[in-house]
Amino acid sequence: DIQMTQSPASLSASLGETISIECLASEGISSYLAWYQQKPGKSPQLLIYGANSLQAGVPSRFSGSGSGTQYSLKISSMQPEDEGDYFCQQSYKFPYTFGAGTKLELK
Amino acid sequence: EVQLKESGPGLVQPSQTLSLTCTVSGFSLTDYSVHWVRQPPGKGLEWMGVMWSGGSTAYNSALKSRLSISRDTSKSQVFLKMNSLQTEDTAIYYCTRPGREPHWFAYWGQGTLVTVSS
Numbered sequence: 001d002i003q004m005t006q007s008p009a010s011l012s013a014s015l016g017e018t019i020s021i022e023c024l025a026s027e028g029i030s031s032y033l034a035w036y037q038q039k040p041g042k043s044p045q046l047l048i049y050g051a052n053s054l055q056a057g058v059p060s061r062f063s064g065s066g067s068g069t070q071y072s073l074k075i076s077s078m079q080p081e082d083e084g085d086y087f088c089q090q091s092y093k094f095p096y097t098f099g100a101g102t103k104l105e106l107k
Numbered sequence: 108e109v110q111l112k113e114s115g116p117g118l119v120q121p122s123q124t125l126s127l128t129c130t131v132s133g134f135s136l137t138d139y140s141v142h143w144v145r146q147p148p149g150k151g152l153e154w155m156g157v158m159w160s161g162g163s164t165a166y167n168s169a170l171k172s173r174l175s176i177s178r179d180t181s182k183s184q185v186f187l188k189m190n191s192l193q194t195e196d197t198a199i200y201y202c203t204r205p206g207r208e209p210h211w212f213a214y215w216g217q218g219t220l221v222t223v224s225s
Contacts, residue, residue, distance in 0.1 A: 001168075032210060034211045036152075036212075043216065043217060043218055044215060045215075046213050049210070055206075055211075055213065087152055089152070089211075089212075091210035091211065094165055094167075095154050096142075096154040097154065098151055098152040098153070099151070
């Protein structure tokens with residue numbers, strides 16, 4: 001199975017701060033990577049797919065980049081509503097696998 | 108509007124079989140795949156398996172010996188059955204569907220918490 005190593009495990013950011021979350025795949029995944037946001041008690045929400053495509057309705061302060069085995073999610077200006085857990089997911093090979101998650105909090 | 112909703116027992120005894128139903132609306136099961144993903148409380152996400160639009164299935168090899176996914180297209184329902192449940196199977200179970208792109212989960216059910224306990 002492809003292992004997805006996500007970092008950091010937790011992050012505290014100030015209002016308006018730019019933050020990045022990284023995901024490292026155990027082998028190349030050819031940009032078959034998505035990012036999800038999950039708020040407490042809610043289902044995950046798709047933010048980014050194909051490594052850098054913004055899902056409809058997601059604010060433009062979210063962006064994704066990367067290739068090969070290294071990918072990142074950037075939030076360009078932290079907002080209170082961005083607090084939550086973030087997960088990466090590869091769909092290059094079955095079984096689809098997820099990163100362990102990053103907990104993002106507002107400082 | 109695309110909707111998915113999971114239903115099933117909230118409590119299952121160890122060694123018993125879990126049966127969950129995902130009832131969908133706003134699309135046809137013959138047009139889109141439906142996947143099952145679970146999340147132990149406070150932990151990460153695990154892909155379990157998929158019912159493809161054509162009716163075939165694929166499973167996570169870690170669960171394959173215990174897991175079965177089926178469907179009833181006339182009722183717009185996808186079923187998950189998993190046997191020999193243990194406490195580590197305690198989780199929120201989600202059914203989810205890709206959007207226009209087939210690899211990403213754009214639509215999710217609300218999830219249903221299953222607790223394995225005697």
